[in-house]
Amino acid sequence: MQKILSRVPEVTIYFWIVKxxxxxxxxTAADFLSVTLNLGLxxxxxxxxxxxxxxxLNQFRLKQYVPVSYWIVVVFMSITGTLITDSLVxxxxxxxxxxxxxxxxxxxxxFALWYSKEKTLAMHSINTNKRELFYWMAIFFTxxxxxxxxxxxxxxxxxGYAQSALVFGSLIAIITACYYYFKMNGVLAFWLAYIxxxxxxxxxxxxxxxxxxNGGYGLGTTGTSILFLCIIVSLVIYLSFKKKxxx
Numbered sequence: 001m002q003k004i005l006s007r008v009p010e011v012t013i014y015f016w017i018v019k020x021x022x023x024x025x026x027x028t029a030a031d032f033l034s035v036t037l038n039l040g041l042x043x044x045x046x047x048x049x050x051x052x053x054x055x056x057l058n059q060f061r062l063k064q065y066v067p068v069s070y071w072i073v074v075v076f077m078s079i080t081g082t083l084i085t086d087s088l089v090x091x092x093x094x095x096x097x098x099x100x101x102x103x104x105x106x107x108x109x110x111f112a113l114w115y116s117k118e119k120t121l122a123m124h125s126i127n128t129n130k131r132e133l134f135y136w137m138a139i140f141f142t143x144x145x146x147x148x149x150x151x152x153x154x155x156x157x158x159x160g161y162a163q164s165a166l167v168f169g170s171l172i173a174i175i176t177a178c179y180y181y182f183k184m185n186g187v188l189a190f191w192l193a194y195i196x197x198x199x200x201x202x203x204x205x206x207x208x209x210x211x212x213x214n215g216g217y218g219l220g221t222t223g224t225s226i227l228f229l230c231i232i233v234s235l236v237i238y239l240s241f242k243k244k245x246x247x
Contacts, residue, residue, distance in 0.1 A: 007065055008126045008135065009239075011190060016197070018071060018235050023201025025228045026078025026143060027150075028209050030086065032221035033079075041091055045083040052076045056136060060129060067239045071232065074139070081143025082202070089151070096152040103145035110137050111191075121187050138191075146198020154203055160215050161207035168200035 009015050034044040055073045062069055085103075088094040114134035115121055126135050154164040175192050178184040209224040210216025219227075 006124055006127055007063065007132050008123060009065055009067070009070060011123055014235060014239060018232055019074070019194070020197050020201045020204070021228050021232050021235075022071065022075045023078050023143070023146065023198045024205040025075055025225055025232065026082045027147070027202040027205035028221045028225040028228070030079050030082040031209065032225050034083065034086070036221050041083060041087045045080070045087050048076060048080045048083055052080050060132065067236050071236050073136070075232065077136070077140050078143050078198075081140055082147045085144050085147040085151075089148075096148055096156045099148040100145065100152050103141055103148055107138065107141040107145055107195075110134065110141060114138065121191065123190060142195045143198050146195060147202055150199030150202035153199070154206065161203050161210065162215070165200055165203035165207060168196050168203060172196050172200065
């Protein structure tokens with residue numbers, strides 16, 4: 001009997017490190033492409049969405065977890081999710097409060113539909129096309145929601161990038177403590193932490209890249225994106241060699 005392979009990675013410390021790095025790149029790379037290269041939000045959104053569709057088609061074709069393919073999809077999904085939120089806010093004038101509420105509702109609907117069809121939202125259960133489709137839909141909207149939430153706290157509510165990162169990091173720490181010490185449901189803990197890593201990464205990205213007058217360290221989107229991409233590539237190469245071949 002053929003073994004059914006999981007299409008996503010195990011949830012380890014490496015998973016969370018690369019995830020936060022990918023969300024940071026999503027924030028800085030979106031700004032780099034649309035602002036620094038002057039492509040504009042609309043053109044950049046179309047280009048990144050097109051690339052994302054191609055990468056997802058390849059990911060579904062593989063039918064198992066391949067570190068390089070999986071994490072490339074995550075990075076481009078992070079970039080695209082950021083661009084979608086920025087387009088709604090900057091181009092269409094939708095408020096950050098509205099986008100935060102709207103993406104929260106959409107994400108809840110995705111989870112509800114997923115659970116109604118599959119009776120599970122567990123990470124280790126992603127082993128069919130249908131479950132993987134729901135999984136990537138959820139991931140995409142966590143990125144869009146995280147961008148809106150991060151910008152809402154840091155910019156609209158003027159909390160600042162460093163303070164916003166501290167807030168989201170503290171919430172993740174609380175969820176982690178609840179999981180390990182108070183027996184919080186593992187699936188719930190995972191998705192709550194996953195959602196919060198997006199605004200955490202976005203806040204870190206803005207803190208590093210934005211100029212000092214905006215409350216950042218002034219490293220710029222180019223330098224920050226390259227630095228974090230190099231770290232991601234190094235970790236993904238390590239995970240590719242570390243991954244045991246499927247039997």
